[in-house]
Amino acid sequence: MRNNLHKWILGGLAIILVAILPRVVGAYYTNFFLAFAIFSLYAVTLNLLLGYMGVLSFGHAMFFGIGAYAAALALTHIKGFPLLPVVLVGGLAGGLLALILSPLLVRVSGTAFAMLTLAFGQLIFIVALKYREVTGGEDGIGGYAIPPLNIPGVLSIDMTDKVNFYYFAVAVIVVCLFLLWFYTKTPFGSLVVGVRDNSMRLDYLGFNLPQTRAINLVVCGTFAGIAGSVHALLMKLVSTVGVLDINNSFAPIMMAYIGGVGSFFGPIIGSGVLHLLEDLVIRFTERIGLVNGAIFILVVLYAPMGLVGLFSAAKEKWFSKGKVS
């Protein structure tokens, strides 16, 4: 019970902190927090593949990027496109892409999966780069107006206001994260973990493995697409190098790994750590990649379960006295 109480208190504190954040810190750190939140969602979707299903998506930026592009294109070309459907369109695009690729991707695992996703990620990157009539190539699409949040007859909130948009984006991401967390707790979520641990056994038990893999893939693609569409709304600019670049595929991998692939919240912690680190390092040097790369190598070498793994190992070592297991 006591344990639960302190969880409630921590949760309440977090909610209050997030709620008052835009009033306390300036616009820079509000956007900083939003970027962190978007990448948290993005990294969590990657971890649903890496940590839960045991396959590494090496071209995850394609889901994120296609979501961002779908949102930007909808806003540019359809007049009066409302706000919530923008987010849904992003999710739909990501999910659809995952669905199209799934017949190929569910057949392989391990390194082959990583290579296939990398290959398709690059294919989409190159196509988007060259097909500039639609995507704008390197310049990207920008200058679209952010529509107000409109519920007919009830209210209309202006989303060009930074603070309003902040609350909207945080709400979308928190809802998505909650849905994903809930998803991992469903029987189907356990089935996904089973696919990772002992797929042969599940096969004998009569579960349809390719279908399970495909559904999980589509879920990940959908939510990565939503993260992308919120990113498009925040940045007001979507460019190929910005969202589809291979570095954008590496970022969530690093976040998931540094935070800890074994836990649902690991990637969120990893996203926070990397964003804070970048904010700190950029004051001293432009070579963020060097610091990130070195830290990443160290984590893979010495802390394969990431920060969460380190933390629980420490907890195990120092605080488990007297507990009856």
Place this chain on the structure above:
Amino acid sequence: MSPTAVLYVAQAIHGLAYGMLLFLVASGLTMIFGMMGILNIAHASFAMLSAYFCYQVMLLTGNFWVALLIAPVVAGVFGVLTERFLLRTVHKQGHLAELLITVGIMMVILEVVKIGWGTESLVVKIPPSLSGLVNFAGVTYPIYRLFVIGSSIVILGIMALILFKTRLGKIVRAAVSDADMVNALGINTPVVFMLVFGIGIWLAGVAGAVAGPLLTVFPGMADQLGMDAFVVVVVGGFGSLLGAFIVALFLGELNAYGIQFIPRLAPVLMFAFMALVLAFKPMGLFGERE
């Protein structure tokens, strides 16, 4: 010959030169993959590193040939150290950890290169004996590209001889097909791994150093060479040298003619070809195993 035919022939030789370079990079990549199960994301980064070493040695000695000899060897030494101290440490964690380590190495090399040499394109001067054009059967062609083709063929010939005619080659081929069994037969596979990794990086290093004058030396070089070599390995089949060879030459030509006829879509062609192959043969044209 008519001017169009001349153009076609010139373009074919262009493609051949690039295909050879690709194969130099891809052969190491596919051998390392076949043997150790590692997809070395940093492979082309080492090639780029070698190109920068080549530039640096050129700057110091002024001799292209010395640079061409030294740079790949230094890159190969870095490769051996990487295998010994990084990859071997995470080997027990499985292939994904090894793959991720190479991602980290790639990032570090990219930034180190930017710190050391800046972000501009550097020009490596070709020695006078290799510059200029050669004329045969009505086709004028730059000597340097012919040199690239010739030296690649020589190196690959020597490698093929070692691989197929010596005891060491036999061990390596056996380890590619079943490393555990080779280990059980009393052969020190970790040393073989280290050696193959070093030679693979050396081959990539040769490609990088030779490509320097063609592509100029710049930090995006690894991306360009790496993605193309990666496509070669994926399409040719993971771990298949023959597949890599055929696909490297094919992609070289596809690239050369693609640039001539549909310049805008040339890079797309390559990936579209890959997607097409993978849709029907997920393990690549000549690959057998996962």
